[in-house]
Amino acid sequence: MENGFHGVFPYLVSPLNGEGRVNREVLTRLCDDLIEAGVHGLTPLGSTGEFAYLSWAQKRDIVETVVAAARGRVPVVAGVAATTTQEAVRQAREFAAMGCDGILAVLEAYFPVSDAGIKDYFTAVAAAVDLPIVIYTNPNFQRSDLSVSLIAELAEVENIRCLKDASSNTGRLLSIMDRVGDKLDIFAASAHIPACVMLIGGKGWMAGPACIVPKQSVKLYELCKVGQYQAAMELQRELWALNQAFAKYNLAACVKGGLELQGYAVGEPLPPQDGLSDAGRAELKAVLERVGAL
Numbered sequence: 001m002e003n004g005f006h007g008v009f010p011y012l013v014s015p016l017n018g019e020g021r022v023n024r025e026v027l028t029r030l031c032d033d034l035i036e037a038g039v040h041g042l043t044p045l046g047s048t049g050e051f052a053y054l055s056w057a058q059k060r061d062i063v064e065t066v067v068a069a070a071r072g073r074v075p076v077v078a079g080v081a082a083t084t085t086q087e088a089v090r091q092a093r094e095f096a097a098m099g100c101d102g103i104l105a106v107l108e109a110y111f112p113v114s115d116a117g118i119k120d121y122f123t124a125v126a127a128a129v130d131l132p133i134v135i136y137t138n139p140n141f142q143r144s145d146l147s148v149s150l151i152a153e154l155a156e157v158e159n160i161r162c163l164k165d166a167s168s169n170t171g172r173l174l175s176i177m178d179r180v181g182d183k184l185d186i187f188a189a190s191a192h193i194p195a196c197v198m199l200i201g202g203k204g205w206m207a208g209p210a211c212i213v214p215k216q217s218v219k220l221y222e223l224c225k226v227g228q229y230q231a232a233m234e235l236q237r238e239l240w241a242l243n244q245a246f247a248k249y250n251l252a253a254c255v256k257g258g259l260e261l262q263g264y265a266v267g268e269p270l271p272p273q274d275g276l277s278d279a280g281r282a283e284l285k286a287v288l289e290r291v292g293a294l
Helices: 024-036 058-071 087-096 115-128 149-156 171-185 192-199 215-224 227-247 251-261 278-290
Strands: 007-010 077-080 103-106 133-137 160-165 185-188 206-207
Touching: 007 024, 007 215, 024 058, 058 087, 077 087, 077 115, 077 160, 087 115, 103 115, 103 149, 115 133, 133 149, 149 171, 160 171, 171 185, 185 192, 192 206, 192 215, 192 227, 206 215, 215 227, 227 251, 227 278
Parallel strands: 007 206, 077 103, 103 133, 133 160, 160 185, 185 206
Antiparallel strands: none
16 A cells, blocks of 8 residues: 655745744745655644644644645645644644645643553544654653554544654564554654665654755665665665764754754744853754755
């Protein structure tokens, strides 16, 4: 079964001015440049997009801007995240009405949620829209993670098509693939080595670093697609330093800092998050220069 989404989907940053308004011009230019670089899709309101710190009005403006900028050239998979099922359903419906091509579904939780509650949440989001759903699991940030068994149950829902996994456990990805077969397409995150995920059957990666190394990310994907894994690993080793920097510093600060170095006035992460330190900026600059992204 071919679920449609594949390749490199940058997790877009959310550029805001000092008054909290979305900088639509900068975001549009970033989207245009990423599409020109060959990315296969765009994901606003992923973790790098600081979804947990944004108001609904800001989220709506960001998604509207990205859909308008994409102009149908690549799919837009917008992040939906909420602590209640009702709110997640509302967001998904509004994003579908805006013209998004898919939904990245995230469960936020303040109190622990049972497997039955988690299943109901994702199933309700899927039932609310006639769009492909990407379920997102990130055990480092989520109070309620998804077990392999629960993922297998969700894979039976017709329009739950993909899983984006932000753990660092690549072995678990293989276990999931063995369990669900072709019912779910697996996407890596920056916590994984993307070339390795592609080797075991992944479809691509959805990650913040692709915002600042889009051409290199696309090249890596293309090498993996044609089975040139020796060349892919040579490039992967160069890019892995960026993944390590991404893990070392605040997510949005790292990508926003890299984009600032590249001439995009995306601003700082929303307080109380820390911005990128001088040491972090110097480290990131050195990595970007080394991989030809500056």
